[in-house]
Amino acid sequence: MLSFDEVLKNLTAKKRTSSLLMGNGFSMSYDKDIFSYNALFNFIASKDDALINKLFGAIKTKNFELVMQQLDTTISLLNAFDADDDLKKQIVNAAEHLKKGLLDSIQQLHPEHVFKMAEEKSAICAKFLSFFLATGGHIFSTNYDLLLYWVLMRQAVPDAIDGFGRELLNAQELALGKQEAEWSGLVWGPNTDKQNVHYLHGALHIFDSGKDILKEQYDSAGYILENIKTRLNDGIYPVFVTAGNGDEKLNHIMHNRYLTHCYEELSKVDGSVVTFGFNFGPYDEHIIEALNKAAHAQSKKPPKLWSIYIGVYSQADADHIESIRHKFHCKVQIFDAKTANVWCEN
Template sequence: MKIDTLPSFDEVVKSLHQKKRTKHLLFGNGFSMAYDPKIFSYNALSTFIDDSKNELLITLFSIINTKNFELIMQQLDNFAEIAKVFSNDPELVQKIEKASLTLKNSLIEAVKELHPEHVFIIPEEKSQCCHSYLNDFLSNEGKVFSTNYDLLPYWVLMRNDSKIAIDGFGRELENPEEIIIGKDAEFSELRWGKYKEKQNVYYLHGALPIFDTGIDIVKEEYDSHHYILQKIHERMENKEYPIFVTAGSAKEKLNHIMHNKYLSFCYDELCKIEGSLVTFGFNFGEYDSHIIDAINKSAHYGARGGNKLHSVYIGVFSDENLEYIESIKSKFMCKVNLYNARTAKIWQ
């Protein structure tokens, strides 16, 4: 089988519409690379590390001979566990753990620095096209799940003034008692939770504008003086970091997810979708088995009293990619269909 023989994205959508099947979207880094591969690829991120002149990280990339952050972080985690067994030197373990933390923080910094400066960098026609793509899922009771860290989907939905995209964040009234005596209402920053029951946009691995204060999950926003990236930069200067799932293995990713109330909620929602799931730019690699597990839980949701996930439509970009997905189809507990992802006109 060759990629050119696969159904197109439009054919998939038409088929699901005819079946009256609710469709959801899961997208990964391919979504952002389709906008600009020079910014949102592992090559771009590793080049940023090279240019940072951080000798430790440059050496790590060279020794392990990869541009894959997940693989390097997994190797560091493994090395730390081995060192605990074979070394009596606590400083060695601390040095390894420090290197892992440095790499994770550098990944966040790289995403921020390489990112377009503000929402209006995205050409209007691209923004409208992407909004139409996302809106086709959201307007038909579907949910959108992202494993990306960047601002692109947030920007697109905001710029097009989407009325139906709900990420769960809202403002809480801070002084209800004072309003009674005639004082002006005071509202909190954007906190997650107020609209979570209506939420239909989920950042499974966190994202640049989402921060955990220790008490609340908050979303950074624009004001009249600063672009959002400037405000994110200010937080990071104060040693506050966005919620990013930067672990190497799927097990460690899931552990991170389960220890954060926002991430665990998003993951649980993926575990109980019904209908069909369409994926784009998500390769279901060896570090993504927790996502396959969530899909399989959705496939069994009907047995727990709900309507189950019937099928997943996986977008493939090349014959090699197609061959890989064919080799892992048995891992899914629902029907797996493939389509030609090159036909999905997300940005054009």
């Protein structure tokens, strides 16, 4: 099995654009007591929410995605058999309640603000991320939390562009010299042509107002998590994909223009992709589909995906990747994710 240093040497020798695809293992490697599914389950269980406890008890799992998949399947079956509308409404409400519980738990478990993250950890992670951006590559994350955003912001990682910016609101009045410049909050759009940081399943700090995609930020009112909490208390929820299976996730993605853009960027990724903390589980078929679209580019010139280096933590993980190797339409290599040193030096 390759080490991460060997992966970097291979990519550097080929002078190839290299992108990063991250899953929950990125956050778990920062703090597994906060970001593992078991930690989230245990936290929600401690809230003694009768409906959520009933759902997990009935399906006998701690896996949120599996519960969501079962609920989605149940709704589809009820629709197919023209079941009672009240029953369907109960299931839909249960699914929404679970999403809210998951979102609230992530927000409450989260480190309070960016400065709670150790400077050393943040700097080491920035170095890890910078390699990919320096090659002209992209960073793709399926995580909902703020860790990636915080590292990029705190360390001012060069060339990291998430597509958000401010728009001039009174250009005509300014041109006539009648007013001082007035700028919008952070909206998605001004920098999409240069965007190289993509939250494939949304994130805590990204909201859809119906008109604009907004990014929550620090301001004089308080830290970003405080501002997010204010929105949650007002019943405004982030862009957040929690559907159970890959088809349902893709359907959700294609109904949001921000998510669609991010997914399309993955579908035309160039060079090589390195994964960290992403296990290509049974609910990730839409991600494999996007990568295969990139691999099927008609030209032998960029953009075209040539290879993927998949990080694994155990022999069981490696065996799983071997069992699905045939699903990938590009060269697949496996490396030891424990050698990547994302948050700390060996």
